[in-house]
Amino acid sequence: MKIASLSIAVLLGASLLSACSKAEDRVTFDGQFFRAKLSKVDKQRDQFSIEVSPVSASLDGARDAGRYEATRYCIKNFGTSAVIWAMGPDAEDGTLRVENDKLQLRGACNP
Numbered sequence: 001m002k003i004a005s006l007s008i009a010v011l012l013g014a015s016l017l018s019a020c021s022k023a024e025d026r027v028t029f030d031g032q033f034f035r036a037k038l039s040k041v042d043k044q045r046d047q048f049s050i051e052v053s054p055v056s057a058s059l060d061g062a063r064d065a066g067r068y069e070a071t072r073y074c075i076k077n078f079g080t081s082a083v084i085w086a087m088g089p090d091a092e093d094g095t096l097r098v099e100n101d102k103l104q105l106r107g108a109c110n111p
Contacts, residue, residue, distance in 0.1 A: 027068065030061030036069035045077060046109045053102040062103045063089035063096075074109035082110035 041047040052062045071081045085107040097104040
């Protein structure tokens, strides 16, 4: 009985610690948290599109969050941070594509 109780206590403690570390792993941009969703384009692993929201929190922060997500993806899958942007975060404000409070970006990893 004591072994089962101890095992349960250890598992609960480990799960609480892992939950805390996930919250601490979140990165802020311009003082805000953003949701960034990266998707492959036409099932090609090197090409991707990214949606970042909410843009209304900070356009500069949304740009940085999109750039960060692209860099993470390319490093994880190709071992390089080089990105070739088709619709990138460095475009002028009036040329950025924003729909429904989401910034739309598109690029490809350059291995």
